[in-house]
Amino acid sequence: MILELPILILALCLLLALSSLIRGPSLANRVVSFDLLTTIGIGLIAVYAVMTDQPVFLDIAVVLALISFLGTIAFAFYLERSQR
Amino acid sequence: MLIAVLSGFGFSLAAIWIARIGRLRGWLFALLPLILTLYFLSFTPAIIAGEVITASYTWVPSLDVQLAFNLDGLSWLFALLVSSIGTFIFIYAGAYMADEPLVGRFYAYILIFMASMLGLVLADNLITLFIFWELTSFSSYLLIGFNHKDDAARKAALQALLITSGGGLALMAGLILLGLAGNSFEISTLVAGGGVAEHPLYVPILLLILTGAFTKSAQVPFHFWLPGAMTAPSPVSAYLHSATMVKAGIYLLARLTPVLGGTDLWHLLLPAVGGLTMLVGAYLSLRQVDLKRILAYSTISSLGSLVFLLGLDTPLAAQAAIVYLVAHSMYKGALFLIAGIIEHETGTRDVTALGGLARIMPAVTLAAGFASLSMAGIPPFFGFVSKELLYETTLGLQDTAVLFTTLAVIVNMIMVAAAVLVFVRPFTGAIVETPQTPHAVPLGLWLGPLALGTGGLAAGLLLSQVGSTFIAPAVSAILAEPIEVNLALWHGINPMLILSIVTVLGGLVVYRYRHVYERISSRLDTSERWGPAQWYERGLDAVLMLGQLQTRILQHGYLRVYLLTINLVVISLVGITLVTRYDFAGQLPSTDLHFHEAVTAVIIAVAMIYVLFARSRLAAVVALGVVGYGIALIFVFFGAPDLAMTQFAIETLTVILMVLILYRLPSFANFSSRGQRTRDAVVALSVGALITTLVLISTTIVQPSLLTPFFAENSVTEAQGRNIVNVIIVDFRGLDTMGEITVLSIAALGVYTLLRLRTPSQRKVDLTAAVETGEIAEKGKSEEAEGVQ
Amino acid sequence: MKATEKRHAAQSLILLTATRYLVPILLLFSLFLLTRGHNEPGGGFVGGLVAGAAFALYALAHTVHQARLLLRFPPRTLIGTGLLIAVGSGLVALLFQRPFMTGIWSAVELPIFGKLGTPGIFDIGVYIAVLGVILQIIFELMEE
Amino acid sequence: MGLLVLLPLLIPFVTAALALLFWRRHRVQRALGLVGSVGLLLSALVLLVVVWRDGIQVVQLGNWPAPFGITFVADLFSGIMTVLGGIIAVAVVIYSHASVDRLRERFGYYPLLLFLMMGISGSFLTGDIFNLYVWFEVMLMASFVLVAMGNERAQLEGALKYVTINLVSSAIFLTAIGILYGISGTLNMAQLSVQLSQSQQPQMVTVVAMLFLIAFGIKAALFPLFFWLPASYPVAPVAITALFAGLLTKVGVYALIRVFTLLFVQDIGYTHALLLLLAALTMITGVLGAASQNEIRRILSFHIISQIGYMVMGLALFTPLALAGAIFYIIHHIIVKANLFLIGGVVQRLEGSYYLKDLGGLYRSHFGLAVLFLIPAMSLAGIPPLSGFWAKFTLIRASLEENQPVIALVALVVSLLTLFSMTKIWAEVFWKDRPETTPEPAPLSPSARLQLLLPIIALAAITVVIGLMAEPVFILASQAANQLLSPVEYVTAVLGGTP
Amino acid sequence: MVIVLAFLTGGLYACGLYMMMRRSIVKLIMGLALLSYATNLLIFTVGGLTRAAPPLVPEGETVPPVPFADPVPQALILTAIVIGFGVLAFAVVLIEQTHRSVGTDDSNNLRGIEGES
Amino acid sequence: MIQTAISAILLTLGALLMLLAGIGLLRMPDVFLRMSATSKAATLGVILIMVAAAVYFNDLGVTARAIGIVIFIILTAPISAHMIGRAAYITGEKLWSETKIDELKGRYDEETHRLEAPPVESAEVNSLK
Amino acid sequence: MNVLFINVLLALVWTFLTGSFTPNTLIEGFIVGYLVLWLASPLYGPSTYFKKFRQAISFLLFFVWELIVATLRVAYVVIKPNLDIQPGIVAVPLDVKTDMEIMLLANMITITPGSLSLDVSYDRRVIYVHVMHVTDVEAYRREIKQGFERRIGELFR
């Protein structure tokens, strides 16, 4: 099915983001990668919802979008505090 | 009869208050044993007539434990000894401990002891007997340690307790086996039933019971606790450690003779151990200079004689044993009390430092004379009769007559010497300067010894009555058949008489040349280093060392090694069970796999491995977050939206939590060596492999859920919800959720407590740190916020 | 909206401003998750977590002190209340002679919530307790 | 309605939740602690009586039929355990009034205690294996906090080990539950009993049994998984240690007994032989460890381990008498062990130390306390006719009946070494003179005296009563054992139908 | 996927346990977290996998369309996740406080009362 | 059918944008440039995917959710970038060596992290006021 | 803004009238409602609604356009084999004053590929922007001020 293609690409993206996450080198870089990873995750879940014709999965995407932001902020918070 | 036994326990509870009445307390306490003596005496006609008075009360019938009592000749004789000697001891103690502030406790303990001893000798139930047996050990512990500030007293008390309780535990096993083998825990039934000797368990039963009896009655090699026990106050030594408690083992052997006796093993073990104990006790007694230790070792020797006699298992031997036992209880009890008086008055027990006391304490001297004469076996004292009977018995032996007669003569010579030593040195000759100056001895002190000493004389004089009244019923009970006893002082000139004369003369020679004896024996002696007392010490040390060693090995404090241990246990228990018990069928679960699933799996795998090698803790936290998100994605792919949502949310919170905490912690450090890492990796991988195997096996076992169909059908119709997972967690299995939020709540309280609760000392530390870093202002603010609530 | 709100030197103006819009969105969504949890993915637990996230965000952007003021109740009280509501919803069944935690449903049907019943109340208890727990932990940690 | 079965759970829960609302009200907290624990005890007593009279009590939560919802089951064994929990809870709460400092009381001491009791009661009464996990966690979480409460360095170090190792245990437990559900399709213990007995893969069941053995073995402090116990128990406030010493490990033992009588009886020759081996090793290592210690709480802590060995020995022998012995042992041990720790606390309060070398002289100054110590101490050592004697006697008799002389020998030797330890404490703390460096005992205020001694006296009295009136207690234990050995009764009560 | 998840589960256990056996107490926490993932994934896998079919009943119907994923393991994991979080939160703080009080990250220095001679 | 086709195209486009972000992440030399590459491409990608979902399901609830996600992402993604960027700068994250100009240099207070505007006399800034 | 409210109300009424509750009908309803309101605008007296609405639409279109252009630009940079950019951090003085406006501006800058707002000075006078490719700093400042800032200012005043 044609909807396999986007999910394939997104899976690939996940791998790219992961490799960047591991490469680092600084924490800020990792957080950026992590942030991208979650964004891709949101997309992936939405694509999966379309692919499987299950709109309920979109709810998960909403939760992820709402809450993953907090994680990023916490990292930034930490980064700054660790400097003081 | 129950009341008779239990009255002592009851009184002991009140002893502390009764003791407050002052000087007359000894006489008052003595009323109880006196009444008991009279009570038991009241059974005299019945006992002579061969009656057995029984009384039984249910206690723990489910475990075959009854408060069953049985008053026959043997137990009656023992009960009389316990209560009558007790009477004198109690009076004596009143005077002896006149200034002792803890005398109430003393009476409490000794009352417990007396009651236990009565229970022991009267009990018909094996377990009840054992219970009282243990109580005598326990009360003995408290009494030996009565001078509790003294290191030696505490050590001796412990030694006595461990030895007798150790034996007691063997006894317990033996008694249980006996009860199982004989199908009854009632001694009377066992005696009537018989057949235990042929039981396959006979040998262990006998060995276990003998261990118990031998430890209690201070047989070699368990004898060494008894001299140590002399740290107890003299009334205790007299009562427990010569007259009654140490005889409990003898009593038990006598009691069980009809059940266990008569076998080759019995005939081998008892005489051998008893004979050895006779010799060792006698040998050691003469090496002492401490009055009480002389008496203690001679007591050991006498106890050996009793075991020896019981082991012979003949009517004559039994008769000899009972006579010996009664005679010994009287003279040895008296001598211990006298030793107490001497110590009390002079402040020393060293016989070489004493002399001329006869002039100061005539009544005591008389008592000591009587008791020593009885001990030395001089007619017409009762001791003479016992010695005659002993010789008669050994001479009647078939193969070993010469050996055992020689042994008996040698031992008795030493006993004569000891008796002379005990009397002559302290009482005769010139008055010697002692730590304290002796005064006239009050009635309370000398009454007991004199009565007991005179008792030895009276028994000798009233021999036939004593024989038929006291000795015959006991002997009958031992042999489980009626026996005639005819005692007489004069049998004409016979081998026994000759031996007696030889013994006395030999004893005097030994006394005269005891320096030579001492010199030789001290050169030969290795018991200082190799004796059983040293085994005990080494055993104790070994236990402590083993304990320390084991604690070092198992309880080392290294958390990671604890975890390693758990892993090893998992590997061994689960792994071995799996390998040995499970039959691998080789079937594998389905292998279909989608690309995005595979990618997710790869991501999780890479991230988790990254966690292991991450150099920075925050990088590890990020990777951990990736693992969590990855798992959430798997939940998405396999139809678990609620799970995925929760996992995402929780994961994010976890990341926040870690971030908030971790920046206060040091960065990762690699402490472990390469070897440790390899070892841990191998172990962890093994557990992982095990888990993988378990998962693979479990997924091939096709067992459809028994719960799911019900939930699917009832979720909407009965529980009014279309999200089955949610319906499960709030309704079908709502209690899980209740527990779960409770856990969370407690965790939140815990975090609060950990972060806020500061003991005053810690607060000081924190305060200085806060002042240094200038955090103090913020601290105040947060406490303000707390105050708002 | 005040143009010059007093703020800490290290606080980000952008974040501060954004939270004014984000916090209500998060809270709204958390209630949404709570109310429809019985029928669609969601429920008191996730709802409570999201609500907790809202206050946590507020605390990160502003200060814990302000977040506490915003919350009005101490988290501990929320925990206790949540637990009591949860157990209370279970006890309702006893009035109807049913075992503990038996669902009791009223005939009333609410728009999003669906039918009103004790399992729903139980879920509310969970929501409140979880909110309390999350905030108790996060606030304490941030205040340290 | 079956509310009765739930009351031991709900009463502490509601009182704890209320205590959270009255956080700053010190007196209310204390009162709630007392109300919760006394309520727990009373409800447990009534429950036990009802179970004794009417048989196994069952409540299906949410009115869902048995294997589907969560079932709470009170049989005699769980009834007994709940009552014991109640007794200890009341004793500890009263004792805490005088022994726990204000600071800890202000930080949720009583609600935590009540939550702990809730978890313990839930563990005893639940009939669902996953629900058991949940109550275990409630109990553990509360115990984690109580161990660490106070933040003393030793506490934190001990708590770290306690927490970590127990979490590993929980993970193993959860793993085992997951696999069990996978291979049986159910979580209800009664139905599991049925399913596992008909399992097509009995070997796999045995493998899972090993996981449960390890998980519960850690909680019960079985050899060689006991290390967390001596590391952590001695560092908590003594009232808490008393509670833990009495109850917590026994929850592990309870779970072991429950699953190895109800669920895992397919391969007794293997599993229970293994249990017997572990029991012996546990007894020996525990008592040897105690011998090497010189601090009251540590000595007592190691003894917990060795006594766990006795209980598991009863399970391993797997006869009615042995199991009755195990249950009797549990009853005796919980009362006695908790009491010894409470007494240790009083000693510390008087002389300021738990170290034997710093102590002494109490025989003269506090004879009453000496007697109060002697009762549980001698009971622990198995001196007749105190409770410990009957427990030991029953187990040894059972092992001899089963022709297992080795375990009997071990049990006897260990009992002698226990006596050694108890007399060591006695001689050092009571008989020995007070060292010159140790200050005079600090006098107790009358109210503290009452609150500290009342629980001790009560527990000592129970010990004596159990000893003197062993018959009814033994019959109770014996009936409980019979119930355990015939799971049909349990299964029928839960799932319905005729036996 | 079952096989993949089986290996993933095993791997998570291995990594978690390995991390816990490190001397650094910070790693201990990471190990605990990994272990908690591992158990959750195990329950999920052993409970049986069904793709893209959440156990939801469509509006207006009374039973979910078959096949649907088993809701029971999901409910169990939900509880386990939450409990795991609570426990982890406490453990993290405990470790931080331990570090603060003792001043070391090395568990070898945290031998506690066992370390006393 | 046409809805499916449209959504498929949108989904693919969205996915490609994400891919772009991924590649950007790997290729860009410093953290600020990486954020430049990712925050927008990914945001745009998510927006496209959400539109696709809304089109595909054509359901009010789904559309509402899609819109919600879009709004939220538009609101939060830049804030994330700002927060990380700021933190990265404060923690001394190195700018790419080819970076032409850095007007932020020295403006953060080392202690309080208070950010100052360029000095008033800075001509180029004032010239625009 | 109460006109917006009426417009939304009309959209809802429209969906009820058509009886299908899909996004399409809602959008239809909104457009129809807007037309109706525009026709009936004298009824409500002077209102900035229609102007603001137009401004908002044009702002949105501008933003989308910028987004697409910038995305393509970045895509080109990313895909191109050699990295040929001149990044820099530029201080852009601010005219917009309220928090909301500043935040919106900052977000717009960030969303637009190639630029990233790093922070706003404490006194709100300057926003610091990281730019991927800045050949002329002054030109960039002007570009921002003329583009996003002006439009935001118009929309909110």
Ligand code: NA
């Ligand atoms: Na987690």
Ligand code: NA
């Ligand atoms: Na972004």
